[in-house]
Amino acid sequence: MMHTAVGWHVELEFKEEDDQHTRAVALLRLADGTEVRAHGSASRHRVDANQPRVGEEIAGARALNELAMQLLTKAHEEIDAASGRTSHPINV
Numbered sequence: 001m002m003h004t005a006v007g008w009h010v011e012l013e014f015k016e017e018d019d020q021h022t023r024a025v026a027l028l029r030l031a032d033g034t035e036v037r038a039h040g041s042a043s044r045h046r047v048d049a050n051q052p053r054v055g056e057e058i059a060g061a062r063a064l065n066e067l068a069m070q071l072l073t074k075a076h077e078e079i080d081a082a083s084g085r086t087s088h089p090i091n092v
Contacts, residue, residue: 006031012063014056020044022055026063028071036074038066 011027024040040062042055072090079087 010064010067012060014059016052016055019050020046022052022059024056024059024063026060026067028067036067036070038063038070040064040066 008031009029013025013027015023017023020043022042022044024042026038026040028036030036040059042058042062044050044055075090076087
């Protein structure tokens, strides 16, 4: 039996709004052409050192977390549509 591997491509883009705020956008393209977008942000306290990479990591993690939740919701909807009933929650 042969199995085909399916790949997903995730893109993350960051925007430093100023020296205290970073925003991230995550874009996932699924094999069926569907795109899922999610956003995340990070704020630096004014007394903390300016470390842009840390802001990107936090904002990126938050965007990916939102992306994961959207995928779980999408999976639930597809399970429900295929089965004709309400599925049990999928826990993270």
